[in-house]
Amino acid sequence: MNSISPVSTRLPSDRTHVSAVLNFIDPASPNPRIDVAGVGWEHGRNYAYDPREVPIVNGRQVPRGPALDWEGFSLYSVPTALTGLDDEDAIKSIYYPEIQALVKDKTGADDVVIFDHTIRIGRDGAERRKPVHHVHNDYTERSAPQRVIDLLGEEEGRRRLQGRYIQVNAWRPFENVVEALPLALADARSVREKDLIETTLDYGDRQGQIYELAHNLGQRWFYYPRMTPDEVILIKGFDSARDGRARLSPHTAFEDPTTPEGAAPRISMEVRTFAFFND
Template sequence: MTTAAPRPTPAHELSTSQPAVSASKSTDVNFQGLPIPRGSVIASLSFYQAPADGSKPYNFVEKQPEGVPQRNFGEAWNEVKVDDLRGQENKFNMENNAFATLSNISSEEHEFLRDERIRQVYYPEVEKLLLDTVPGANRVLLFDYTIRRSTPNAERAPVVRVHIDQTPASAAARVRHHLPDEAEKLLQGRYRIINVWRPLNGPVMAHPLAVADSATVNDADLIGVEHRYPDRTGETAAVQYNPEQKWYYWSGMTNQERLLLKCFDSDETVGAWGRVPHTAFVHPNTPEGAIGRESIEVRALVFG
């Protein structure tokens, strides 16, 4: 087994020549004429609370069987300082913090209403983006996407629960599931799962996405949760509250900006911090009547 490298310095302990945007300088507005919420805030985040009976936690992806709760674990709400990434983006990268920011990214897809067009137009853009920006990447497989809308009848809404989409076991299972004929060879090399997240109706005013600096997250904070599909069972990670965790959001994200979220990394030199807890949250300074957030996240297996 490869000896793990020293744990990186958490980003909040690094200096930067670019000051963060303060709440007092929040003078920009969206198309509604409402001020875009910016600056560090204290927000309530939903963390993991273990099942009362001590059983293994689970969550049904689709409708659960009759008489069975959709999930058997609870929520532990904690007040957390969430710092603004805006103006200090250069402090963070995929290797040390498990997330990164990208700006000025164009797309030929604007509606995000038809599955066929998303796969034909947007998927190739995301694949190229990952190959161009992720160090060492030489092959990308996009295996699914989720569109979230803050409307009453939306199929998927923003998730206000701290989580990580994959665990080491479920990441390897993803490779075997999607590339069964090549899996054993691919699993011998480096493979990562990376989500590409962007708003569809930016700038984001409500339910922004918060991420934890992975260098401040302990393995003991993470709990595997059975992710039950109709035809198989995967695994996600719930996250326990720990005051040592440092949280961030990118205020007022636009349609030309991307957050890269690394959910797993097989490279043992960065694997201990190769996963980023994340959650939507209620920004206390979101103005009344602000447009609800719409977003798309594309999940990718990245090899090399």
């Protein structure tokens, strides 16, 4: 184990919260679906958004700091040796081992498998994917175990599914301090099962699933203003355990009303992992 610890108030910010609009799914939407292959992520939805203004608490002002097994996410101060996002080989040879070590350390998992990453740039005309502006969770009760089998094969996947496993994303900004389009993250304890709406992802040759989130007034939201490239958020996308620990944390980029004019575009990378436990 190393000494990396959660961050709550390392960077100064006098704002306890902001109020901002988040895009939820209209809960009346029948059979929600995203035609990823035919139309794309941004325009392939067959359902409407339900925009709601909500208070979003500054996680840096929370004395304990949100925790992975309580709220479903946590912020850590842990610099990276990766100097840029243009070299795919460097991402895999330098950054992947860093994230494997971090996830293993913070979760206590016996094995961590990284299966992909996505670079996002919040700027028009960028060749990379843009930040996601709707509240979602990357995996569902059905898609998480299926993804394990797809990644590891039927025999090994089924064996791994016999024990506890979790899906964890590692989200980090690069190049700039985040002033535009920070992440809003839901406190897992405030999300009801009926708020989670299964949504099909149609890739043409296969189908996946995410949860879109319907709004309820009891949901609690957090963000970390002015994240630096030396900070990383771990976010639970799925936990097979049903023992009271957080199982997931829906999240979204949002328009922060306090963003200064002329702020640099957000540049970020999320790395997706599965962590497996022997006991």
